[in-house]
Amino acid sequence: MAKIVSDEKLSLFVAKIFQAYGLHQKEAEICTSVLVESDLRGIPSHGVARLKRYTDGMDSGLIRADARPEIVQEGPSTATVDGNGGLGQIIGHFATELAILKAQDTGVGVVSVRNSNHYGIAGYYAQMMLKKELLGISMTNSAPLVVPTFGKEMVIGTNPISLAAPTHKQEPFFLDMATSVVPRGKLEVYEREGKDLPEGWAVDESGKTTQDAGKVLQNMLGRTGGGILPLGGEGELFSGYKGYGMAVMVDILSGVLSGGAYANRVYAKKEGKTIPPNVCHFFLALDIERFVDLEVFKQNMDDLILLLKNSEKAKGQNHIFIHGEKEYENYRNHKRNGIPLQEKVYQILESLGEQHNILFDISK
Amino acid sequence: MAKIVSDEKLSLFVAKIFQAYGLHQKEAEICTSVLVESDLRGIPSHGVARLKRYTDGMDSGLIRADARPEIVQEGPSTATVDGNGGLGQIIGHFATELAILKAQDTGVGVVSVRNSNHYGIAGYYAQMMLKKELLGISMTNSAPLVVPTFGKEMVIGTNPISLAAPTHKQEPFFLDMATSVVPRGKLEVYEREGKDLPEGWAVDESGKTTQDAGKVLQNMLGRTGGGILPLGGEGELFSGYKGYGMAVMVDILSGVLSGGAYANRVYAKKEGKTIPPNVCHFFLALDIERFVDLEVFKQNMDDLILLLKNSEKAKGQNHIFIHGEKEYENYRNHKRNGIPLQEKVYQILESLGEQHNILFDISK
Numbered sequence: 001m002a003k004i005v006s007d008e009k010l011s012l013f014v015a016k017i018f019q020a021y022g023l024h025q026k027e028a029e030i031c032t033s034v035l036v037e038s039d040l041r042g043i044p045s046h047g048v049a050r051l052k053r054y055t056d057g058m059d060s061g062l063i064r065a066d067a068r069p070e071i072v073q074e075g076p077s078t079a080t081v082d083g084n085g086g087l088g089q090i091i092g093h094f095a096t097e098l099a100i101l102k103a104q105d106t107g108v109g110v111v112s113v114r115n116s117n118h119y120g121i122a123g124y125y126a127q128m129m130l131k132k133e134l135l136g137i138s139m140t141n142s143a144p145l146v147v148p149t150f151g152k153e154m155v156i157g158t159n160p161i162s163l164a165a166p167t168h169k170q171e172p173f174f175l176d177m178a179t180s181v182v183p184r185g186k187l188e189v190y191e192r193e194g195k196d197l198p199e200g201w202a203v204d205e206s207g208k209t210t211q212d213a214g215k216v217l218q219n220m221l222g223r224t225g226g227g228i229l230p231l232g233g234e235g236e237l238f239s240g241y242k243g244y245g246m247a248v249m250v251d252i253l254s255g256v257l258s259g260g261a262y263a264n265r266v267y268a269k270k271e272g273k274t275i276p277p278n279v280c281h282f283f284l285a286l287d288i289e290r291f292v293d294l295e296v297f298k299q300n301m302d303d304l305i306l307l308l309k310n311s312e313k314a315k316g317q318n319h320i321f322i323h324g325e326k327e328y329e330n331y332r333n334h335k336r337n338g339i340p341l342q343e344k345v346y347q348i349l350e351s352l353g354e355q356h357n358i359l360f361d362i363s364k
Numbered sequence: 365m366a367k368i369v370s371d372e373k374l375s376l377f378v379a380k381i382f383q384a385y386g387l388h389q390k391e392a393e394i395c396t397s398v399l400v401e402s403d404l405r406g407i408p409s410h411g412v413a414r415l416k417r418y419t420d421g422m423d424s425g426l427i428r429a430d431a432r433p434e435i436v437q438e439g440p441s442t443a444t445v446d447g448n449g450g451l452g453q454i455i456g457h458f459a460t461e462l463a464i465l466k467a468q469d470t471g472v473g474v475v476s477v478r479n480s481n482h483y484g485i486a487g488y489y490a491q492m493m494l495k496k497e498l499l500g501i502s503m504t505n506s507a508p509l510v511v512p513t514f515g516k517e518m519v520i521g522t523n524p525i526s527l528a529a530p531t532h533k534q535e536p537f538f539l540d541m542a543t544s545v546v547p548r549g550k551l552e553v554y555e556r557e558g559k560d561l562p563e564g565w566a567v568d569e570s571g572k573t574t575q576d577a578g579k580v581l582q583n584m585l586g587r588t589g590g591g592i593l594p595l596g597g598e599g600e601l602f603s604g605y606k607g608y609g610m611a612v613m614v615d616i617l618s619g620v621l622s623g624g625a626y627a628n629r630v631y632a633k634k635e636g637k638t639i640p641p642n643v644c645h646f647f648l649a650l651d652i653e654r655f656v657d658l659e660v661f662k663q664n665m666d667d668l669i670l671l672l673k674n675s676e677k678a679k680g681q682n683h684i685f686i687h688g689e690k691e692y693e694n695y696r697n698h699k700r701n702g703i704p705l706q707e708k709v710y711q712i713l714e715s716l717g718e719q720h721n722i723l724f725d726i727s728k
Contacts, residue, residue: 073654073655073656075470075471075654076440076441076470076471077440077441077470077471077472078470078471078472078650078651078654078655080655080656106439106440106441106442106470107439107440107441107442107474108441108442108472108474110471110472110650112655112656135616135617135621147675147678148672148675148684149684149685150677150678150681150683150684150685151672151675151676151677151678151681151684152676152677152678152679153675153676155671155672155675156672161610163613163616165616165620173612173616175609175610175612175613177603177605177606177609177610178606179606181596181602181603182603198601198602200602201602203678206678206679207676207677207678207679207681208678208679225676231595231596231603231606231607232545232595232596233602237562238545238562238564238565238597238602239541239545239546239595241541241685241687242541242542242543242595243595243596243606245539245541245687246525246539246541246610248537248539248668248672248687249527249539251668252499252527252529252537252665252668253499255664255668256529256656256661256664256665256668257499257650257652257655257656257661258655258656259655259656259657259660259661259664262664262668262671263668263671263672264671264675265667265671284648286442286474286621287442288621290437290439290442291437291442291444291476291621291622291623292437292444292476292620292621292622292623293623296623297620297621297623300619300620300623300626301616301620303629304612304615304616304619304620304626304627307519307626307627307628307629308512308515308519308520308612308627311511311512311515311517311519311628312515312516312517312571312589313514313515313516313571314511314514314515314516314567314570314571314572315516315570315571315572317514317515317571319514320512320513320514320515321513321514321605323605323609323612
């Protein structure tokens with residue numbers, strides 16, 4: 001059963017939790033916005049359901065609530081940012097604003113970030129650039145959960161890529177995708193529902209594809225072999241090395257280019273002890289006007305979208321989706337009718353409120 | 365049966381063919397190099413086997429051998445290039461050199477290109493940037509052969525993405541991948557060998573996956589419905605919308621950003637008549653030193669590669685490949701032992717030599 005909550009009341013509540021950790025109001029609002037926007041867009045796995053992980057991180061000191069990002073190297077179009085182990089959302093927001101300013105100034109802004117934490121949905125930052133009518137790209141590496149082609153050890157993250165591009169009358173194009181075939185959350189859903197996994201989603205401790213969601217999740221937890229497959233699946237038959245290659249590309253642009261961590265050096269342990277995860281991001285903003293007239297770009301985006309949408313449908317299908325379309329619809333629906341929050345998530349938020357003595361009133 | 369040919373003699377011959385179309389020696393060498401490098405790397409589908417398509421294009425006027433690319437808009441880090449319908453290799457080379465200069469000057473070079481033609485392997489241009497110790501990205505849109513998720517009409521190209529990054533002792537990372545699950549050439553191999561296609565490679569005229577390579581190829585030729593699936597395959601189960609999304613991303617960065625063609629406006633017909641294909645490219649060069657010490661970057665690239673290579677193998681596997689590894693090995697092998705050229709390709713080259721009165725002597 002889900003509780004229906006108001007995004008506005010939810011935001012006020014979550015922001016107060018972040019403020020309880022010493023964040024200024026503006027910072028707390030940024031962190032909150034990244035989470036609540038995910039719920040609004042229908043991506044609850046990256047929404048307020050994660051709040052407890054962030055507060056746990058701040059409680060343990062693995063996420064430093066008092067750390068602020070700093071620019072360690074800078075040129076007119078480029079920057080390297082050190083997150084100093086702070087909150088990923090504050091760091092991501094800072095780096096994106098920097099990329100936006102550089103793009104507005106020189107046509108391009110490229111910012112690579114090290115020593116950050118989980119920054120929420122990659123798309124949040126691409127959307128920030130979109131709001132300034134820029135073409136925005138955002139990527140991040142992440143906890144190693146994915147096996148490389150022919151491997152059985154989780155060495156790479158689900159390393160998502162997001163791109164947002166403005167349009168004229170159509171809704172903006174908004175791609176936000178992990179480079180793995182599925183996220184871990186999808187395996188959890190199959191386990192809960194007692195369903196067999198499709199072959200080609202995940203491998204077991206032998207490195208072979210398996211239908212046993214429970215076994216995979218247990219192995220992943222213990223890191224005893226096996227994990228999620230890259231986009232394209234097992235082996236080379238469906239070109240799994242392409243998803244694997246895209247994931248490494250994200251690691252290079254974020255982790256290696258920033259001088260931070262990559263592959264399974266992200267969320268690594270040192271001498272058996274948990275250390276800050278050193279998550280790394282990459283942002284690219286392009287000022288469209290420096291390449292082509294912005295109105296021409298937007299009208300051609302509309303045209304591109306309509307060419308795709310209006311093309312002939314496969315038998316039994318009546319709709320070709322454009323990236324972002326489902327999320328925009330969820331957003332409108334959840335804004336109007338409230339966000340459905342899992343009972344368990346609702347209770348966790350309630351107890352966080354008690355713990356920090358913050359009034360818990362989020363019902364729609 | 366394959367003929368074994370010398371890459372050096374092959375290059376001399378192919379360059380003379382291009383010169384016969386009025387190209388200067390340097391330009392002819394660029395066009396030749398893109399083709400022969402493909403053969404050396406073991407990608408014969410994009411090698412000299414395509415020469416006839418280029419000469420046919422120049423003969424018919426669809427590729428303008430006399431056209432030269434020009435910069436139509438420019439900033440310190442950005443440029444839009446109009447290829448004026450010339451040879452894709454000359455245009456790609458020109459735009460990449462421009463991206464390199466801008467990256468060396470400002471840290472980043474972003475060049476979007478319109479009105480070009482097929483430019484060969486995307487990786488050639490990423491390798492040009494790599495040779496300057498830059499991080500190089502190259503993308504291109506292409507003839508529409510791929511159906512969007514839930515569609516059955518070929519609206520998007522196989523739109524490849526390439527990234528090359530320098531290393532210390534390891535071979536450079538070199539990703540060069542189509543965003544479709546397979547290239548058309550793979551279907552042709554299955555048809556020749558009378559093998560069933562794996563389900564999830566291509567769809568028939570109903571838009572459903574099929575094992576019949578012959579039918580798919582025939583439908584593709586007549587554009588009567590069906591085509592290749594995006595990376596991730598049919599429908600949403602294996603996230604085919606991600607490959608579809610990557611392909612649209614390439615179209616946006618190359619076709620829409622440059623003010624050129626995209627989706628099935630590339631290689632489109634106008635009033636039943638074939639018109640110049642208006643292929644578009646995108647190049648991004650990053651000067652690593654502007655982000656992190658180059659030696660640190662290279663050593664971390666080595667480390668990343670070894671983390672992947674040395675991770676545990678799936679049962680029955682003893683090797684995890686790094687992107688580019690197979691191509692580098694092919695290159696060394698073909699440099700030493702000669703390039704194996706299909707009899708049919710050899711004969712086509714021979715007759716091109718006769719046609720242009722150029723001595724045909726390419727044997728190893």
